[in-house]
Amino acid sequence: xxxxxxxxxxxxxxALRTEFTPPERCRFYRNPRxxxxxxxxxxxxxxxxLTRAMPVTAxxxxxxxxxxxxxxxxxxxxIAALADDARALVEEELGVRxxxxxxxxxxxxxxxMGSYYFDVMIGDFAxxxxxxxxxxxxKQLEGGRILLLDVDGNRFEIPDVYAIPxxxxxxxxxxxx
Numbered sequence: 001x002x003x004x005x006x007x008x009x010x011x012x013x014x015a016l017r018t019e020f021t022p023p024e025r026c027r028f029y030r031n032p033r034x035x036x037x038x039x040x041x042x043x044x045x046x047x048x049x050l051t052r053a054m055p056v057t058a059x060x061x062x063x064x065x066x067x068x069x070x071x072x073x074x075x076x077x078x079i080a081a082l083a084d085d086a087r088a089l090v091e092e093e094l095g096v097r098x099x100x101x102x103x104x105x106x107x108x109x110x111x112x113m114g115s116y117y118f119d120v121m122i123g124d125f126a127x128x129x130x131x132x133x134x135x136x137x138x139k140q141l142e143g144g145r146i147l148l149l150d151v152d153g154n155r156f157e158i159p160d161v162y163a164i165p166x167x168x169x170x171x172x173x174x175x176x177x
Contacts, residue, residue, distance in 0.1 A: 021065075021074035028086040036093045038065060040074060048073065050093050056139075056147060059098070063090070100155040103148070106168040109175075116175075118148070120156070129156060138175050146172070 027039040035047040045067055053062035065074040076082070079090050107119040107126070118129040129150045131137050137149040146158035158164060161172065 018062075018075055020077040023076065023081040023083070023086070026065075026074060026076070026082065026086060028082075028089045030089065036089060038073065045073060050090065050097065052094065052098060055098055056141060059094070063094070098155075100147075100157050103156050103158050103164075105165060106171050109171045115151070122156075129154075134175050138172075140176050146176075 021040070025041055029037050029039070031037040031046050036050070038045045038048045047068050048065050049068065049070075051064045051066065052059055053064065060080060061078045063076040063079060064072055065076065066072050076090075079087050082090060101122045103120045104123055105121040107121065108117075109119075110117045114132065116131045116134050118131065120127050120129055129148065131148060132151050139147045139149075140161070141147060144160045144162045146161050148156040148158070150156070161169060161176075
């Protein structure tokens with residue numbers, strides 16, 4: 001063995017465990033400028049940012065709270081355990097960061113030179129979405145959820161593909177694997 005090269009060591013399972021912050025220790029609030037803030041164990045963090053560890057499959061679980069230097073402050077196992085007012089603030093903040101409009105219908109799907117052009121409705125608002133590499137950017141998830149990623153990195157969701165009009169489902173079926 002060469003002395004200058006660092007040796008790899010096995011990581012103990014304890015080092016991989018996450019310590020979740022008990023929700024009763026967290027007091028979320030809006031600071032005077034409207035940003036999310038946190039008081040934790042007597043220390044006041046005047047502005048915090050939230051990150052979902054699993055934004056698609058577990059959007060309400062495993063939420064990291066960090067300060068503005070991106071230093072981890074807390075990890076919430078499930079926001080459902082927070083007090084109602086704190087949970088509302090956290091959900092609002094996550095909704096802004098992870099904006100994902102829900103598609104109410106699909107008007108048309110056209111393919112041209114490897115890109116797919118979707119004309120969709122988001123409530124009463126008409127929108128065109130361009131998707132490249134549809135096999136990677138149209139994902140069927142548990143419970144009939146569909147996640148669609150456009151060429152600009154925006155996410156769109158169909159909460160239940162089986163609840164949309166049958167005509168819309170027929171347009172999507174060729175792309176669902």
